[in-house]
Amino acid sequence: xxxxxxxxxxxxxxxxxxxxxxxxxxxxxxxxxxxxxxxxxxxxxxxxxxxxxxxxxxxxxxxxxxxxxxxxxxxxxxxxxxxxxxxxxxxxxxxxxxxxxxxxxxxxxxxxxxxxxxxxxxxxxxxxxxxxxxxxxxxxxxxxxxxxxxxxxxxxxxxxxxxxxxxxxxxxxxxxxxxxxxxxxxxxxxxxxxxxxxxxxxxxxxxxxxxxxxxxxxx
Amino acid sequence: xxxxxxxxxxxxxxxxxxxxxxxxxxxxxxxxxxxxxxxxxxxxxxxxxxxxxxxxxxxxxxxxxxxxxxxxxxxxxxxxxxxxxxxxxxxxxxxxxxxxxxxxxxxxxxxxxxxxxxxxxxxxxxxxxxxxxxxxxxxxxxxxxxxxxxxxxxxxxxxxxxxxxxxxxxxxxxxxxxxxxxxxxxxxxxxxxxxxxxxxxxxxxxxxxxxxxxxxxxx
DNA sequence: CAAAAAGTATTGACAGTGTCAAGATATATT
DNA sequence: AATATATCTTGACACTGTCAATACTTTTTG
Numbered sequence: 001x002x003x004x005x006x007x008x009x010x011x012x013x014x015x016x017x018x019x020x021x022x023x024x025x026x027x028x029x030x031x032x033x034x035x036x037x038x039x040x041x042x043x044x045x046x047x048x049x050x051x052x053x054x055x056x057x058x059x060x061x062x063x064x065x066x067x068x069x070x071x072x073x074x075x076x077x078x079x080x081x082x083x084x085x086x087x088x089x090x091x092x093x094x095x096x097x098x099x100x101x102x103x104x105x106x107x108x109x110x111x112x113x114x115x116x117x118x119x120x121x122x123x124x125x126x127x128x129x130x131x132x133x134x135x136x137x138x139x140x141x142x143x144x145x146x147x148x149x150x151x152x153x154x155x156x157x158x159x160x161x162x163x164x165x166x167x168x169x170x171x172x173x174x175x176x177x178x179x180x181x182x183x184x185x186x187x188x189x190x191x192x193x194x195x196x197x198x199x200x201x202x203x204x205x206x207x208x209x210x211x212x213x214x215x216x217x218x219x
Numbered sequence: 220x221x222x223x224x225x226x227x228x229x230x231x232x233x234x235x236x237x238x239x240x241x242x243x244x245x246x247x248x249x250x251x252x253x254x255x256x257x258x259x260x261x262x263x264x265x266x267x268x269x270x271x272x273x274x275x276x277x278x279x280x281x282x283x284x285x286x287x288x289x290x291x292x293x294x295x296x297x298x299x300x301x302x303x304x305x306x307x308x309x310x311x312x313x314x315x316x317x318x319x320x321x322x323x324x325x326x327x328x329x330x331x332x333x334x335x336x337x338x339x340x341x342x343x344x345x346x347x348x349x350x351x352x353x354x355x356x357x358x359x360x361x362x363x364x365x366x367x368x369x370x371x372x373x374x375x376x377x378x379x380x381x382x383x384x385x386x387x388x389x390x391x392x393x394x395x396x397x398x399x400x401x402x403x404x405x406x407x408x409x410x411x412x413x414x415x416x417x418x419x420x421x422x423x424x425x426x427x428x429x430x431x432x433x434x435x436x437x438x
Numbered sequence: 439c440a441a442a443a444a445g446t447a448t449t450g451a452c453a454g455t456g457t458c459a460a461g462a463t464a465t466a467t468t
Numbered sequence: 469a470a471t472a473t474a475t476c477t478t479g480a481c482a483c484t485g486t487c488a489a490t491a492c493t494t495t496t497t498g
Contacts, residue, residue, distance in 0.1 A: 066477085069478080
């Protein structure tokens with residue numbers, strides 16, 4: 001092949017011209033080895049660090065240290081990459097709410113639901129960009145199968161928690177009520193559409209209580 | 220000036236070469252006359268007709284029949300144009316809910332609030348793109364003063380309606396609860412994040428009832 | 439009424455984007 | 469060891485938002 005020979009020549013020539021061998025060796029290998037995973041992680045990082053309108057496919061590739069077209073092999077489009085990131089978001093989301101539900105001292109169904117609601121609000125607050133992605137704030141995102149599946153898992157989780165409180169029959173509409181409340185508040189918060197004089201912490205606790213109150217049977 | 224003379228020359232030449240005079244005359248005047256308003260209307264049209272990711276400043280200019288940089292004179296950026304469109308959306312929104320509140324047969328505060336809630340859901344359903352703009356779905360949008368003002372008007376309207384039902388003191392958190400519910404449901408609907416087996420119409424009525432139920436004092 | 443000023447729209451350029459096709463390079467298979 | 473496959477890069481394309489320079493119109497002014 002003569003390739004290795006060529007390499008030796010280049011190295012020798014480099015040494016002659018004063019270029020340090022380390023400068024030639026510390027270049028990344030051509031094959032990254034784990035680029036798909038890397039792109040997902042880098043994308044998440046970028047979403048957390050810079051304004052969402054500045055997050056581009058090329059920027060993610062740049063941060064990952066690969067060429068601008070490298071992602072094409074793993075993600076058919078920019079929307080697909082974002083969709084997969086959103087899917088991972090939903091998985092982390094489900095996990096977080098599950099932990100919150102299990103770790104609370106409250107042993108009642110109502111207590112667990114409130115704990116989940118609180119965890120929901122905290123998750124949205126802590127991961128605004130990913131949360132926005134999960135719920136369609138970013139128009140460039142594609143709805144991937146992975147993402148649909150993950151979001152449905154989140155729905156099931158919530159419906160079960162609601163069923164524990166008010167029974168299977170009323171669970172679907174109850175879950176819709178609960179999700180709408182916390183999701184609506186999270187969006188309004190993220191978009192700064194709330195009146196400034198509102199004290200958030202108290203308002204959030206109030207809202208969760210009203211939400212549970214809404215689940216109770218009518219007199 | 221010689222300009223009018225030149226025009227006569229051109230017309231004469233055009234006639235000689237067989238170009239119809241009408242083709243020369245039916246060109247739009249250089250000054251549009253009402254371009255700012257036109258761009259807003261055209262933008263709303265575009266948002267209603269084509270996918271939101273395809274709505275660009277240049278596309279709006281194209282539809283308005285002007286050059287790609289013409290909007291610059293009226294809107295500092297694409298975000299500003301979208302922001303103004305959102306502001307108009309809020310104004311129409313407030314008007315719609317006001318009408319719904321006044322036109323309902325129900326004479327109770329609860330009846331009026333339910334009518335507004337229903338009108339809210341219908342508005343979001345009928346104007347998905349504009350509604351998305353209003354609540355920050357589009358990352359390219361700027362938050363213009365006009366828009367902040369209009370959105371605050373919407374908030375006041377809602378808070379008043381809630382105050383009629385549960386009093387001034389509890390109105391702020393009550394309004395937050397109400398808005399979160401209907402906004403959350405609207406977003407979940409628009410983003411198709413709801414389980415497919417849900418029958419929407421009934422679910423919406425259920426949700427509005429639960430929402431009102433949540434406003435009632437705790438036993 | 440003519441000249442200057444101000445307002446309005448166009449043209450052309452720039453850096454940036456997502457996507458695609460063709461080529462280069464590394465690993466796996468035979 | 470030669471071939472095949474997987475992976476990454478390069479270069480191009482059409483598009484975007486924004487800006488500066490220019491052309492055209494209307495209004496104001498002298």
